[in-house]
Amino acid sequence: MQGRNDARTQRRKDAEATVMCRIFGNLAPGAGAPRAARPDAAELAAVSARQRHGGPDEHQVLSGAGWSLGCDRLAVTEPCGGQQPYRLAHLPGILAVLNGEIYNHTELRLHLAARGHRFPDRCDGTVLPALYAEYGTAFAEHLEGMFAVAVLDLRPGRTQLVLAVDDMGMKPVHWHHDPADGSTRFASEIPALLAFEGVTISPREDSLDTVLATRTSFSSRTALDGIEVLAPGATAVVRPGCRPLVRRRTPHPGSTTAEPRxxxxxxxxxxxxxxxxxxxxxxxxxxxxxxxxxxxxxxxxxxxxxxxxxxxxxxxxxxxxxxxxxxxxxxxxxxxxxxxxxxxxxxxxxxxxxxxxxxxxxxxxxxxxxxxxxxxxxxxxxxxxxxxxxxxxxxxxGGYARMRAALDAPEGAWVAAYVDSLSAAPRLLREHLYTPAYRAYIAEQGSAADRIEQELRACGPDRAAAxxxxxxxxxxxxxxxxxxxxxxxxxxxxxxxxxxxxxxxxxxxxxxxxxxxxxxxxxxxxxxxxxxxxxxRPKQPFTLPVAAMLTPGSPLLETVRELLSPARLVLGGKLRADRVRGLLTRQLERPNQRDAQALWALAVHELWTDVVQGMRIPVGCVA
CATH class of the missing domain: 3.40.50.620 (HUPs)
Structure with missing residues (x-):
């Protein structure tokens, strides 16, 4: 019993040394050179304010010639040292910030200490500068946890920024590279990234089709042109003035147990x-x-x-x-x-x-x-x-009905049906709602649904694995x-x-x-x-009963009706207002999940176009 209590106490000490944060920063051409411009403090404050809700307890940012690195900390526990950005006295040229938790930091600390590294505390992120010093850009291959990490190497002749996220993508990081000035900027959240002066706001032309075809952007591309999200298990290496080079890592095997069940x-x-x-x-x-x-x-x-x-x-x-x-x-x-x-x-x-x-x-x-x-x-x-x-x-x-249906479908018939099951509006309904010009554009450029079908057809004969x-x-x-x-x-x-x-x-x-x-x-x-x-009981997703709520007298109906007004849709030029109005009329007469989901997706996209355009206006923390 005493041994179990001791082990529990040690685990709690380890848990006590972890923090949750929002992170951000930038790397510009000539970073580290004396003549490179230092980032504007007011701009960095605006970036931080946009995601301060996720780290309201402590704010830290370091900046220098052509670079910045910052975080907003959520105090899951009392402060235990390890102030971010992380720095070690014997590695002054390596800085790091962490959003998330590193579960194997105790083992890593012992390993790194045996190689001569010294640590001032037990905070999980304190190991990052030493881990990077030992393994370079491959450092994230040794991490187990949920994390988004940024390491900035400012040592002479080695200047670079390295971004990495965990194997499942539990903690995201969004980035933007400006080909005009060669700068790369990153943040945990898109609204924060948009507060950087060099990041333009430009919704992708295919964003409407994507939200109808797949409900949200599935790839490393986002709904905004030029803004990407680092894919699960990926590392991006950014050298001054260069576009990030992204590679996928070998998944970390994780802590193993002897339990077979x-x-x-x-x-x-x-x-x-x-x-x-x-x-x-x-x-x-x-x-x-x-x-x-x-x-x-x-x-x-x-x-x-x-x-x-x-x-x-x-x-x-x-x-x-x-x-x-x-x-x-x-x-x-x-x-x-x-x-x-x-x-x-x-x-x-x-x-x-x-x-x-x-x-x-x-x-x-x-x-x-x-x-x-x-x-x-x-x-x-x-x-x-x-x-x-x-x-x-x-x-x-294997909990989704669409996965079971795809496994049971005849060869050659499963891919299209499976991809259509991911949509907020099936392909025929999407094409019915689009204006001729937008339908032609999607046909020429290809839909997100088309790209998913191509990926699945190229995955080989193991359907379950694909x-x-x-x-x-x-x-x-x-x-x-x-x-x-x-x-x-x-x-x-x-x-x-x-x-x-x-x-x-x-x-x-x-x-x-x-x-x-x-x-x-x-x-x-x-x-x-x-x-x-x-x-x-039958499987049921945790969701909002939107089909029942898009009915006469519902407060939600008025919100959706306003967002899908004919004047708005005509102005957008992508949707036929008469056919959207017909879809809404059908939902009111015969409420059903398919039509309600399509209307909801259309309304969300319309609202998003308004909200994102307003993100150039400096805002504080909105919760």
Missing amino acids: TQDVLRHEVRRLAESELPVCAITSGGLDSGLVTALAAEYARESDAPPLHTFHLGYRGRWPDSEAVHARSVARRARTVHHEVAVDPDEFGSLLTRTVRHLGQPNADPIALSTYALFRAVREAGFTVALTGDGADELF LTAFETRWRLPAYHLRRVDHLSMAWAVETRLPFCQPAVVAHARALPPAALRGKRALYEAGRELLPPSVLA
């Missing part, structure tokens, strides 16, 4: 992420994935003599279809948690939509974004800064993880994702195909932990 592998990761000096809560939708995380986190709280786990579930005032509240209560009762039911007033949806679009920085057509934003607001208001979620389970364990690779490499980080990161950090809440940990990812990929059909491995894992009613 899915339940035991997941239990190990939940317990590891639940280590914190501050109380940890769980998001409990009432489904299998969040239910498993909730049950295991509550089990750990009891065994470690910690206070009972708090759980949060979001619903909507009034009577709406597809409520999961009863299932969430059942999970919480079985796990013996302190359960919070958060009820959002639909009258607030218009305001929530604007704030959500602003924080995301690019359109995301999933109505769940409103729910996510409101849910993390409640978590923060209840006093929590750390939350466990069940994101990633469907992609890794689907899992696409879902985890592109759709999961872009559609889910970016939304969870941005909308939780909008309220300064750190989310921890057990299913996205390397050990769970490796375990899922090693399972036989039969165990991944319909998440059979997860249902088996939940048999001892969850109520039978939760295991027996």
Whole structure:
């Protein structure tokens, strides 16, 4: 028992040494040279202000001739040293900033100390300058965790900026290279990046088609021309005046366990992420994935003599279809948690939509974004800064019906149907809504859907591997993880994702195909932990009942109607206003999910075009 307590104490000390931040910076031609211009302090302050909501507790920025590096810190625990940007006394020319957590920093510190490096504290990011000094641009291959890292090497003759993100893309970094002046700028969030003077605001011409075809941008390109997001598991090397060179790393194998069962592998990761000096809560939708995380986190709280786990579930005032509240209560009762039911007033949806679009920085057509934003607001208001979620389970364990349908479809017939299932509006509906000029443009340039089809057809005969690779490499980080990161950090809440940990990812990929059909491995894992009613219920996503809410008398309807007014659409030149009006009329007469989803995506894109154009105006932290 004493040995277990000692190990727990050590893990908590390690957890205590981690921080969450928003990061930003730039590298210009001639960086480090005496005559290079120092970045404007007011400009850097404006960049920081745009993402200060994610790091409200401490702000630090260093700058010099042609370079800057800064962070905004969220104090998940009390300060323990390791002030960012990280610097070591014996490596003064190497600076680093970190957004996220490095889980294996204790092992790395021991390894680096044996090679002569000295560290002033136990903060996880303090190892970064030494790790870079030893391994150069390959340093990120040694990191396990959820992270976005920027290392600036200012040693004479070696000046360069290196950006890296974790293998699953849990923590994003966005960048822009200006071919006119040769500068590269980066930030955790797009609105912050747009506060740099050299970054222009130019929505991509195909952004409307992309949001209808795939609900959000899946590739490293964003909805704004010239702004990219670093792909999961990628490292970018930037030399002064040069465009970033991006390469994909070999995935980190992660910490291994001797446990062969899915339940035991997941239990190990939940317990590891639940280590914190501050109380940890769980998001409990009432489904299998969040239910498993909730049950295991509550089990750990009891065994470690910690206070009972708090759980949060979001619903909507009034009577709406597809409520999961009863299932969430059942999970919480079985796990013996302190359960919070958060009820959002639909009258607030218009305001929530604007704030959500602003924080995301690019359109995301999933109505769940409103729910996510409101849910993390409640978590923060209840006093929590750390939350466990069940994101990633469907992609890794074969939970989506579209994946099962694709596996069962005849050869040659599955790709187009699968890609159409990703859309907010099927291909025929999109083409029906477009003006002739925009339809011709998309036909000539190619749609995001076309590019996905080409990628899947080139993946070889292993259909299951191709689907899992696409879902985890592109759709999961872009559609889910970016939304969870941005909308939780909008309220300064750190989310921890057990299913996205390397050990769970490796375990899922090693399972036989039969165990991944319909998440059979997860249902088996939940048999001892969850109520039978939760295991027996049909799969249902945590979302906003948008089809029921786009009906006469709903506050949401008026917001959508205003955003899709004929005058606006004619001005945009991409949509036929009469056919959009016909789609809305059909939804009001015969409400259905397909039409409602298409209308929602159109409205989100229209609002985003307004919001993004206003981002040139300096703004403070908006939550």
